[in-house]
Amino acid sequence: MTATRADALWNRKLVLRAAAQLFAAEGLEVPLGRIAQRAGVGAGTVYRHFPSKAILVEAVFAQHLDDLVSAADRWTARSTPGDALFGFLFEVIEKCAQGKHLCDALVADRSWPHATFAAAARRFGEALDRLLHKAKHAGAVDANLRVDDLNALIAGGATLHSAHPSPDRGTRLVWQLLDSVRRIGVTKDSRLRDDERPESCAECGSPLRVKNTGRPARYCSPACRQRARRRRLVS
Structure with a gap:
């Protein structure tokens, strides 16, 4: 070059x-x-x-979706199928909440999609479908769940996240929303076993970094651990 x-x-x-x-x-x-x-x-x-301005806007939208496709590939490579799907969905929701003008314009403008954006939207849909298919095969979600269900979940989650005055509580609510479509196995012992490591922080709902050894982490940071401790002392 x-x-x-x-x-x-x-x-x-x-x-x-x-x-x-x-x-x-x-x-x-x-x-x-x-x-x-x-x-x-x-x-x-x-x-x-x-x-033209329209061409630039379309290119920004397309780049945004292509970046998300790359994120989907990273989640697939580093996580189990269920964690990959829900981690990716949370990342998409968080970015949509941060770029609300872009998401609002995309929904409101009925002239979209144009050719460049249409191709990027197709790649995003295919990436989401791959994650969903793997999660279904692993039994992490209901077999009847569809990509358009996930798109609706993303739109609702982004609105919830951006509307809440507390970022931490907004994050936690988004994870609770995502958990509503997660298929969770029921065990006789409610205590956490070593092979049942939590996937999200018990305080704010953020994804936990997976460790193969040692005691399973319940919180994503010392700050969340301290907030949970203060809440227990007050209650």
Whole structure:
């Protein structure tokens, strides 16, 4: 790859990143001049890559979905099927809550999807379907669960997460929402055995880092452990 080509690709990446940040923070009315300024490039560079605002918005949406497809692959590689599906769903919900303007615009604009976004949306749907299929095969979710059910769950979870005044409690509620479709085995002993390691923090609901040895962790951080201890002392 020539240096000129590499510079062009880098500039395009800078513009997409700047546009995504500004759209998420301020909405889609941000002028291209401000996007160029945030990216550290000239306005001409923006127009060379994205001849119109609509093309830039579509490219940001498509990049957002492609990043999520990559996240789905990472979850598949590092987790069990059930953990991969629910960890991915939480990541999607969290990012949608952070980029509410993007998600709202996507739902509200009936002219979408265009060709570029349609291809990215198809890749996202296929990645979600793969995770769901593996989770069903592992018995982690109900066999009747469908991808459109998960899309509705994502939309509802993002609204719940962004609407709650407490980020920690919003996170916990999202995990409770996701747990509503999780198939959990029932055991006679309610105490946690070594082979029944919890998947989420007992205080805030965040995913726990899996350890193969030692006592299973119940909290994701010392802060959550301390909050739980204070709650027990008060109750």
